[in-house]
Amino acid sequence: MLRCLRRWWPSGGWAGLRLLERRHLFTMKLQSPEFQSLFTEGLKSLTELFKKENHELRIAGGAVRDLLNGVKPQDVDFATPATPEQMKGLLQAAGVRMVNNKGEKHGTITARLHNENFEITTLRIDVVTDGRHAEVEFTTDWQKDAERRDLTINSMFLGFDGTLYDYFNGYEDLKNKKVRFVGHAKKRIQEDYLRILRYFRFYGRIVDTVGDHDPETLAAIAENARGLAGVSGERIWVELKKILVGNHVNHLIHLLYDLGVAPYVGLPASASLEEFDRVSQHVEGLSPRPMTLLASLFRAQDDVSKLDLRLKISKEEKNLGLFIVKYRRDLVEAPDGAEPLKPYQDFLIDCREPDAAARVAELLKYQGRPALLRELQRWSVPPFPVSGHDLRRAGVSSGKEIGALLQQLRDQWKRSGYRMEKEELLSFVRKT
Numbered sequence: 001m002l003r004c005l006r007r008w009w010p011s012g013g014w015a016g017l018r019l020l021e022r023r024h025l026f027t028m029k030l031q032s033p034e035f036q037s038l039f040t041e042g043l044k045s046l047t048e049l050f051k052k053e054n055h056e057l058r059i060a061g062g063a064v065r066d067l068l069n070g071v072k073p074q075d076v077d078f079a080t081p082a083t084p085e086q087m088k089g090l091l092q093a094a095g096v097r098m099v100n101n102k103g104e105k106h107g108t109i110t111a112r113l114h115n116e117n118f119e120i121t122t123l124r125i126d127v128v129t130d131g132r133h134a135e136v137e138f139t140t141d142w143q144k145d146a147e148r149r150d151l152t153i154n155s156m157f158l159g160f161d162g163t164l165y166d167y168f169n170g171y172e173d174l175k176n177k178k179v180r181f182v183g184h185a186k187k188r189i190q191e192d193y194l195r196i197l198r199y200f201r202f203y204g205r206i207v208d209t210v211g212d213h214d215p216e217t218l219a220a221i222a223e224n225a226r227g228l229a230g231v232s233g234e235r236i237w238v239e240l241k242k243i244l245v246g247n248h249v250n251h252l253i254h255l256l257y258d259l260g261v262a263p264y265v266g267l268p269a270s271a272s273l274e275e276f277d278r279v280s281q282h283v284e285g286l287s288p289r290p291m292t293l294l295a296s297l298f299r300a301q302d303d304v305s306k307l308d309l310r311l312k313i314s315k316e317e318k319n320l321g322l323f324i325v326k327y328r329r330d331l332v333e334a335p336d337g338a339e340p341l342k343p344y345q346d347f348l349i350d351c352r353e354p355d356a357a358a359r360v361a362e363l364l365k366y367q368g369r370p371a372l373l374r375e376l377q378r379w380s381v382p383p384f385p386v387s388g389h390d391l392r393r394a395g396v397s398s399g400k401e402i403g404a405l406l407q408q409l410r411d412q413w414k415r416s417g418y419r420m421e422k423e424e425l426l427s428f429v430r431k432t
């Protein structure tokens with residue numbers, strides 16, 4: 001009935017109807033291959049168990065958003081009005097194993113069926129939030145659970161018959177590519193300041209053309225940016241990385257600076273945004289690592305260390321940042337007449353660290369040299385043909401002399417474009 005009304009009633013028309021729609025949902029039936037592909041043996045058994053005990057069970061949040069976008073979700077969360085105790089009871093009675101009980105305080109039970117884990121969370125209201133953690137109260141009201149979620153596109157539920165339960169026009173927003181907080185942006189952000197970064201991340205994910213932001217949302221972000229100071233570096237880094245490899249990254253990083261968010265998420269206060277603009281064009285279509293692009297904001301290696309202190313990045317990520325900042329201006333010009341790839345090859349021949357090739361590849365992306373990158377990927381480090389043993393056999397006995405000679409021969413070999421062979425190189429030794 002409501003669906004019929006909605007078809008001809010002007011949207012945004014009669015306020016009473018809008019309210020009615022909100023409470024009683026805009027329903028549609030989803031039947032897509034991505035949705036069908038979720039019905040594994042494990043999920044079928046799980047839904048049967050809940051049905052038998054008359055507990056509703058629905059797919060919740062991000063997975064619904066992805067399915068409506070025609071994407072198979074990476075992880076699927078489930079929601080139910082059943083309390084954790086009720087869930088435990090019904091799972092135990094059916095002999096289903098439960099794993100990882102850490103989430104129970106927040107209402108999450110993980111059931112393992114047919115070698116698959118299913119995270120099921122009791123509908124809840126976040127009663128006390130300190131911007132990072134929440135104290136929760138369970139509820140049986142689906143709308144209340146939708147209301148405590150961050151964005152309208154992330155606030156929907158999906159029944160196993162394909163019924164969409166959408167209390168805050170998330171589906172409309174998804175179709176219109178609008179990223180909006182549920183209710184007041186300020187309130188949602190103050191419940192968990194990480195949502196500031198989630199706003200940027202999902203903007204990159206769903207919006208086609210940049211520039212369209214709700215002014216109230218931007219104001220709420222600017223006013224609350226400081227709250228990110230209390231959020232753990234690990235959580236921030238996860239979001240930041242996704243922003244850096246997502247769409248519209250140039251627009252979004254500028255916005256992080258314009259709104260005063262940048263200093264609270266470990267980004268350098270006096271970043272080089274001109275360099276960032278250049279590099280973000282260079283790396284387009286080259287699938288850079290997050291750090292490759294981020295490095296363009298750093299003026300010196302010290303900035304990488306400061307970022308690490310705040311975000312606790314991995315050693316590999318830190319080394320990549322330090323490497324790019326150190327070599328971005330050095331490994332550019334080849335010596336007169338040499339192939340442009342030569343300085344990079346020489347570097348790899350001297351460096352010999354296992355992930356050096358990957359770092360140099362990222363550097364070429366940074367410098368906007370895709371043709372050289374392709375050339376490098378076809379090349380492998382040739383082995384230097386002379387050993388200390390060869391020199392000893394050629395009559396050199398002092399260890400010190402062997403070391404110095406090897407270095408000289410290596411330089412000669414590099415100058416020849418790694419073409420000189422053992423005999424040719426040793427002939428220099430014999431002559432001296």
Ligand SMILES: Nc1ccn([C@@H]2O[C@H](COP(=O)(O)OP(=O)(O)OP(=O)(O)O)[C@@H](O)[C@H]2O)c(=O)n1
Pocket residue numbers: 060061062063074075077148149150151154155192194195198
């Ligand atoms: N700070 C947060 C984190 C999560 N959520 C809610 O919890 C759901 C699941 O969170 P999560 O898996 O972290 O994010 P997704 O939205 O699913 O995104 P992704 O595809 O990256 O998993 C979200 O959709 C949203 O409804 C929220 O309201 N506020």
Ligand SMILES: [Mg+2]
Pocket residue numbers: 062063075076
């Ligand atoms: Mg998810």
